[in-house]
Amino acid sequence: MAFITPTQLFTGYQLLGSGEAAPAEGVFVPLTSLTNLTAGEANTSTGDARKVLFELCRTAFNAYAAMDAAARPSRMTITRATPTGVDASKVRQGYTITFDLDVSNADVAAES
Known part of the structure; x- marks a missing residue:
């Protein structure tokens, strides 16, 4: 490891x-x-x-x-998966962060 x-x-x-x-x-x-x-x-x-x-x-x-759902950005999300067991003393936790990107410059797209 x-x-x-x-x-x-x-x-x-x-x-x-x-x-x-x-x-x-x-x-x-x-x-x-x-x-x-x-x-x-x-x-x-x-x-x-x-x-x-x-x-x-x-x-x-x-x-x-x-955050109130209406206050969250529409072009970015953060989610957390349900923990899964690895063994008797450990769980695995996953997070996913997604962004909508502007294809002209591969950067975060504007919200409006």
């Missing part, structure tokens, strides 16, 4: 300490927003990329599901 770090999934990934300046323009998600992710699990060189990605998916799904 291969162990992967967050930098293997996200080029330039860094875990910033409180009050630490961002090294470049970027996207910032406070660790406190990912309630089941610890600083150790998110560590740049020793953290678990699978845990980081799972918590991003789980958090996005929960926020999306909490």
Whole structure:
């Protein structure tokens, strides 16, 4: 089984300490927003990329599901599959994120 770090999934990934300046323009998600992710699990060189990605998916799904259906974007969906058993001590959880893309530039299509 291969162990992967967050930098293997996200080029330039860094875990910033409180009050630490961002090294470049970027996207910032406070660790406190990912309630089941610890600083150790998110560590740049020793953290678990699978845990980081799972918590991003789980958090996005929960926020999306909490939205009133009329407030959700029509050109993006996030779904979560029913967990399936792997063995007596594990289940497998799947998330699907879909986007309608504009064929002229293969980017997210405008909502209107």
